[in-house]
Amino acid sequence: xxxxxxxxxxxxxxxxxxxxxxxxxxxxxxxxxxxxxxxxxxxxxxxxxxxxxxxxxxxxxxxxxxxxxxxxxxxxxxxxxxxxxxxxxxxxxxxxxxxxxxxxxxxxxxx
Amino acid sequence: xxxxxxxxxxxxxxxxxxxxxxxxxxxxxxxxxxxxxxxxxxxxxxxxxxxxxxxxxxxxxxxxxxxxxxxxxxxxxxxxxxxxxxxxxxxxxxxxxxxxxxxxxxxxxxxxxxxxxxxxx
Numbered sequence: 001x002x003x004x005x006x007x008x009x010x011x012x013x014x015x016x017x018x019x020x021x022x023x024x025x026x027x028x029x030x031x032x033x034x035x036x037x038x039x040x041x042x043x044x045x046x047x048x049x050x051x052x053x054x055x056x057x058x059x060x061x062x063x064x065x066x067x068x069x070x071x072x073x074x075x076x077x078x079x080x081x082x083x084x085x086x087x088x089x090x091x092x093x094x095x096x097x098x099x100x101x102x103x104x105x106x107x108x109x110x111x
Numbered sequence: 112x113x114x115x116x117x118x119x120x121x122x123x124x125x126x127x128x129x130x131x132x133x134x135x136x137x138x139x140x141x142x143x144x145x146x147x148x149x150x151x152x153x154x155x156x157x158x159x160x161x162x163x164x165x166x167x168x169x170x171x172x173x174x175x176x177x178x179x180x181x182x183x184x185x186x187x188x189x190x191x192x193x194x195x196x197x198x199x200x201x202x203x204x205x206x207x208x209x210x211x212x213x214x215x216x217x218x219x220x221x222x223x224x225x226x227x228x229x230x231x232x
Contacts, residue, residue: 042223
């Protein structure tokens with residue numbers, strides 16, 4: 001079974017600060033996805049990265065896929081209270097049949 | 112509106128009483144999946160289905176059954192629920208992105224339902 005470790009597990013910051021969430025594995029994934037989940041709802045896809053070294057930007061969010069396709073990071077610039085939520089990374093297996101999820105990072109942005 | 116629906120949203124039951132959680136999607140997706148979410152453990156896949164009449168075990172299939180008789184529906188069945196199956200359950204459906212090359216295994220971007228909170232006493 002492939003494993004994904006996310007860090008930190010919890011993060012509480014002030015509005016306007018920057019932060020980075022990490023997603024690491026010893027396994028290679030064909031692609032990696034980031035989801036955001038709010039209380040009482042299912043996860044919602046933010047981005048998919050496919051190529052080693054790929055960087056994607058979504059407004060104030062920057063996603064990077066490691067060169068070896070084993071790790072990824074999510075960087076948020078000037079965090080806002082609306083960014084509060086559970087951030088999940090998920091790696092797609094080479095067979096494209098299963099997603100392996102990390103345990104998540106609970107982000108709280110205080111006004 | 113494109114969506115994945117689950118019913119019921121909340122369920123409290125007793126040990127051993129068979130139950131079914133329904134899941135339906137209106138996006139004509141071939142791939143559907145069930146996950147359970149527990150604190151500190153993230154989302155773990157229970158079963159998935161690549162197409163009608165095709166189902167496979169995920170990482171934690173013990174105590175669960177599924178069926179895929181129609182493309183849009185993928186019910187989760189607990190024949191004899193136990194307290195360790197108390198959890199938050201999510202159904203998801205997905206498609207293969209046409210922009211992603213298949214040489215790397217393809218791509219499935221998942222759309223999740225709203226979740227079913229199950230308590231087994």
